[in-house]
Amino acid sequence: MPEIPTESPRTGVIHDLGYRRYDGPREGSATIARTLFTTGLRHAYGLGRSGKSKVMPFLLLAMSVLPATIVVGVLVLTPATSLPVSYADYTNQTQLLVSLFAASQAPVLFSRDLRHRSIVLYLARPLGATAFALVRWLSMTVALWAFTLVPTLLLFVGALLAGLDTSDQVTGMLKAVVLQAGLAALVAGITGLISSVSLRRGFAVVGSVMALIVLTGVVTAVQAISASEDADSASVAVGLASPWSLYSGLADAWDAGITTQVPVDGAWVPVYVLVALLLGAGCLLGLVARFQKVGSR
Amino acid sequence: MHTGGLPVITTAGLTKHYGTVHALTDLTVEVGAGVTGLVGANGAGKSTLIKILLGLLEPTGGHASVLGHDIEHGGQEIRRVVGYMPEHDCLPPDVSASDFVVHMARMSGLGSSAARERAADVLRHVGLDEERYRPMGGYSTGMKQRAKLAQALAHDPQLVFLDEPTNGLDPAARTDMLRLVQRIGSDFGIAVLVTSHLLGELEQVSDHVIVLDGGHLLRSSATGDFLQRTGSLLVEVIGTETERDRLGEALAQRGLTCRPRGPMVSIDPPPPELALEGAAHDLIRDVAAELGLGLMRLQPDRGHLEDVFLEEGATRA
Numbered sequence: 001m002p003e004i005p006t007e008s009p010r011t012g013v014i015h016d017l018g019y020r021r022y023d024g025p026r027e028g029s030a031t032i033a034r035t036l037f038t039t040g041l042r043h044a045y046g047l048g049r050s051g052k053s054k055v056m057p058f059l060l061l062a063m064s065v066l067p068a069t070i071v072v073g074v075l076v077l078t079p080a081t082s083l084p085v086s087y088a089d090y091t092n093q094t095q096l097l098v099s100l101f102a103a104s105q106a107p108v109l110f111s112r113d114l115r116h117r118s119i120v121l122y123l124a125r126p127l128g129a130t131a132f133a134l135v136r137w138l139s140m141t142v143a144l145w146a147f148t149l150v151p152t153l154l155l156f157v158g159a160l161l162a163g164l165d166t167s168d169q170v171t172g173m174l175k176a177v178v179l180q181a182g183l184a185a186l187v188a189g190i191t192g193l194i195s196s197v198s199l200r201r202g203f204a205v206v207g208s209v210m211a212l213i214v215l216t217g218v219v220t221a222v223q224a225i226s227a228s229e230d231a232d233s234a235s236v237a238v239g240l241a242s243p244w245s246l247y248s249g250l251a252d253a254w255d256a257g258i259t260t261q262v263p264v265d266g267a268w269v270p271v272y273v274l275v276a277l278l279l280g281a282g283c284l285l286g287l288v289a290r291f292q293k294v295g296s297r
Numbered sequence: 298m299h300t301g302g303l304p305v306i307t308t309a310g311l312t313k314h315y316g317t318v319h320a321l322t323d324l325t326v327e328v329g330a331g332v333t334g335l336v337g338a339n340g341a342g343k344s345t346l347i348k349i350l351l352g353l354l355e356p357t358g359g360h361a362s363v364l365g366h367d368i369e370h371g372g373q374e375i376r377r378v379v380g381y382m383p384e385h386d387c388l389p390p391d392v393s394a395s396d397f398v399v400h401m402a403r404m405s406g407l408g409s410s411a412a413r414e415r416a417a418d419v420l421r422h423v424g425l426d427e428e429r430y431r432p433m434g435g436y437s438t439g440m441k442q443r444a445k446l447a448q449a450l451a452h453d454p455q456l457v458f459l460d461e462p463t464n465g466l467d468p469a470a471r472t473d474m475l476r477l478v479q480r481i482g483s484d485f486g487i488a489v490l491v492t493s494h495l496l497g498e499l500e501q502v503s504d505h506v507i508v509l510d511g512g513h514l515l516r517s518s519a520t521g522d523f524l525q526r527t528g529s530l531l532v533e534v535i536g537t538e539t540e541r542d543r544l545g546e547a548l549a550q551r552g553l554t555c556r557p558r559g560p561m562v563s564i565d566p567p568p569p570e571l572a573l574e575g576a577a578h579d580l581i582r583d584v585a586a587e588l589g590l591g592l593m594r595l596q597p598d599r600g601h602l603e604d605v606f607l608e609e610g611a612t613r614a
Contacts, residue, residue, distance in 0.1 A: 018484065019418075019422060019480075019484055019485040019486075020418060021453055021486070022407070022411065022415055022452070022453035024407070024408070024411050025408065025411075026377065026405070026406040026407065026452070027406040027407070027408065028406070029373065031406070032403070032404060032405075032406055035403050035404070036404065039400065048396075049391065049392075050391060050432075053391075112389055113389075116386070116387065116388065116389045116390065117383070117385060117386060117387040118387050118388065118389050120381075120383045120385075120387050121381070121383070121387055121401060121404075121448060122404060123353055124351050124353070124376055124379075124380075124381035124383075125376055125377075125401070125404045125405050126373050126376050126377050126404075126405065126406060127404070128372075128373070295353060296348075296353055296354055
């Protein structure tokens with residue numbers, strides 16, 4: 001270690017300033033939370049991390065944008081009166097990519113700090129465990145929302161270029177964007193909770209894939225069987241079990257361009273909304289409890 | 298210095314029980330500016346105390362305040378102006394120390410450019426040079442400890458908690474780290490509460506020592522008081538144990554009570570006729586000369602922090 005003089009020189013010749021105190025401004029918790037949010041959002045896409053970690057998120061994003069690009073190309077070149085796929089349904093059709101993005105990136109935001117124990121360093125700073133958990137969840141939600149928003153906006157621009165009816169397109173697009181935000185919040189909560197509990201990245205990814213992709217597959221299968229057996233309410237009820245079927249059910253009820261096998265209507269609509277809210281709130285509470293528990297160890 | 302003469306930390310009857318485990322019992326201490334050592338065996342309650350003071354753990358009973366903020370209500374205010382270096386590994390392996398310290402400074406409320414400037418400064422002070430740009434996963438234990446220390450200092454705190462900063466370091470790195478701890482307390486003007494289970498280390502660097510044993514306060518006083526002269530003398534002569542014993546026997550014949558201690562002869566406080574300033578020293582010199590032994594060392598014996606455990610432990614039992 002270099003020898004450092006104990007007194008700062010006052011003669012004007014600067015060789016070494018010694019230790020300098022900081023008496024500049026210190027931001028409040030809101031600004032700190034915003035910094036944490038932005039960093040988390042960037043990290044979800046591998047920005048500010050190693051080059052390798054950018055591959056997965058951007059590959060998935062490219063794959064989810066590709067069909068939209070093709071649709072736009074066809075739309076502009078050939079005369080058409082409507083989009084071949086609605087905005088909300090496009091997200092539904094590419095759900096595998098959205099789920100994979102969530103499963104692969106949630107561990108970045110929710111496992112890393114716990115596994116490497118850097119959470120201790122965060123919690124020894126102004127933001128508490130609750131705020132930390134909520135900000136992380138918000139980063140993941142916005143990352144997922146952006147993931148679905150990019151192809152949606154691409155389709156929208158294509159539709160306008162192709163001269164489709166503007167007011168129809170705006171309505172469809174805005175409905176989809178609202179539904180996507182809810183979906184992102186739910187999926188971020190579920191994958192976040194799974195990643196914060198199973199700290200091994202592999203387990204977290206597999207757990208999230210089970211919860212999102214496998215469960216949704218099972219739900220869709222059961223829904224189809226119930227519908228073909230004319231057990232309509234069973235078919236709608238099973239749809240409460242997965243975030244994706246909640247999304248498509250609510251899109252169906254709201255006339256946002258997805259048609260479920262059995263229409264979600266009447267008293268089922270508030271039930272769908274309620275279950276979605278409870279699921280989201282439950283995941284958030286679980287996340288907060290998890291971070292508080294780890295923080296006090 | 299920010300703190301002036303006021304106590305940096307005060308606790309009153311601080312107690313923490315985990316079920317039947319009593320991590321801290323009725324702890325009342327005051328910590329001032331400078332370096333304060335917190336000594337105790339593993340499980341003595343050192344880390345628990347730090348976590349309570351940071352507001353990360355709620356005490357079962359009692360009160361404490363840090364830099365004038367009450368721990369019950371002022372946790373956030375405390376964490377804004379306090380740095381913490383945990384005992385265990387807490388660094389993400391895929392981030393460079395430079396990026397990490399900048400991020401941690403921002404998490405303490407510094408703006409982007411201030412955080413960059415401070416991180417560069419602090420990393421230089423802890424002695425991380427070119428390696429600061431490498432991912433921390435490849436660091437040696439010594440480098441990791443430095444990076445952990447850097448993040449604790451990044452926001453220029455008024456007080457730092459250093460939990461076992463010398464853990465896992467080799468003797469040279471240990472000395473470096475201790476010198477750094479001392480400089481933080483004196484040159485940087487940041488109050489330091491440093492824990493260790495090695496008493497000898499804290500003897501060297503701290504102004505004040507608090508000794509915990511099984512969650513109880515054993516003793517809290519200035520380091521000098523622990524190391525008072527005991528009145529005994531230590532003598533070492535060139536040669537082996539044979540020479541040592543020859544000297545010891547000769548001195549015993551002259552009326553001094555001697556006992557071997559390692560390669561040295563320990564002489565109990567001399568009797569009244571030899572207690573006069575320098576009389577015992579003269580006698581030892583003369584005896585060594587008569588025996589033809591080369592006198593290597595003649596020094597007053599001092600107490601050791603270890604003795605506190607023996608003495609006060611015995612009193613308590």
